[in-house]
Amino acid sequence: MNKKRVFISLFLSLCLIAVFIFNDSQVTALSKYGSTGSEVTQIQQKLQSLGFYDGKIDGVYGSQTKNAVIAFQKSCGLTADGIAGSKTLSYLGLSNSSNNYGFTQSEIDLLARTISAEARGEPYEGQVAVGAVILNRIEHPSFPNTMAGVIYQNGAFSCIDDGQINEPVYQSSKRAAIDAMNGWDPSGGAIYYYNPVTATSKWIRSRPIIVTIGAHVFCS
Numbered sequence: 004m005n006k007k008r009v010f011i012s013l014f015l016s017l018c019l020i021a022v023f024i025f026n027d028s029q030v031t032a033l034s035k036y037g038s039t040g041s042e043v044t045q046i047q048q049k050l051q052s053l054g055f056y057d058g059k060i061d062g063v064y065g066s067q068t069k070n071a072v073i074a075f076q077k078s079c080g081l082t083a084d085g086i087a088g089s090k091t092l093s094y095l096g097l098s099n100s101s102n103n104y105g106f107t108q109s110e111i112d113l114l115a116r117t118i119s120a121e122a123r124g125e126p127y128e129g130q131v132a133v134g135a136v137i138l139n140r141i142e143h144p145s146f147p148n149t150m151a152g153v154i155y156q157n158g159a160f161s162c163i164d165d166g167q168i169n170e171p172v173y174q175s176s177k178r179a180a181i182d183a184m185n186g187w188d189p190s191g192g193a194i195y196y197y198n199p200v201t202a203t204s205k206w207i208r209s210r211p212i213i214v215t216i217g218a219h220v221f222c223s
Contacts, residue, residue: 021027028196034087038064040099046087049095050075078178079185094185110150111180112172114138117154118183119176120162122219129217130176132190135185136221139194146194190214193221 034042043064050056055078056071065148069085076083079094087095106114114134122133142144147153154160160170162168190196191213198218202208210222 015174034064034092036064036066036069036085043068044089045097046072046092046095049097053095053177075178079182094181096181096184106150106184111184113150113154114183115177115180116168116172116180117162118162119172120167120170121160122179122217123170123173123176125217125219127175127179128189129219130179131182131187132193132214132216132219132221133196135181135188136193136196137189138183139188139192143194189216190221193223195223196221 029090034040034046039062041062044060044062046061046064047056047058047062047068050068050071051060053075055075058065058067058071064078064087072087072091073083073085075095076085076091081091081094114137117137118130118134122130125133129162137150137153140150141150147156155163158164159167165213195210196206196219197204199208199220200218207222211219214221
């Protein structure tokens with residue numbers, strides 16, 4: 004009987020150790036302070052492209068990387084714990100399951116560039132709304148179904164005609180592109196927007212207004 008109890012006790016102890024090891028491995032699978040490797044390198048590169056990180060791209064999750072992650076999380080309304088978990092990676096466009104939102108990196112960059120050209124100086128919400136309009140058009144049957152098709156459609160965006168699309172991209176516009184791709188749509192599903200101060204088209208002014216953000220009116 005005593006041997007049986009010893010065996011059972013030993014078995015339970017081994018089970019507890021196994022559970023502890025498994026849980027610990029699950030935690031360290033997330034990139035956090037002290038982590039190293041290719042995922043950390045990708046995180047640093049993405050944060051650098053978004054203007055949150057200006058340190059060395061070395062694949063080491065140090066204090067500077069952690070602080071950059073915290074700043075990024077705050078900008079996206081995420082829990083600012085400095086840990087690059089699945090949700091943070093998704094917002095960064097590094098989640099394998101999201102496949103960069105279904106767009107290539109060049110398409111994501113084009114969206115950010117267009118937002119910057121069309122809405123620089125607008126409230127951040129207004130920048131996200133412009134990005135959302137572009138994404139809404141991709142899904143709408145009346146418009147091309149690609150990023151480049153929508154943005155370069157003849158007469159669609161003034162920044163193409165006046166060359167503003169080639170100006171330096173604001174960092175906030177890069178974040179706005181990510182927020183729009185993550186489903187934030189301050190425009191309320193709009194497929195058009197215009198500036199009532201400068202717009203001369205009677206047709207665009209006839210569109211049903213959904214919301215006004217900053218200097219832009221968003222409509223269906």
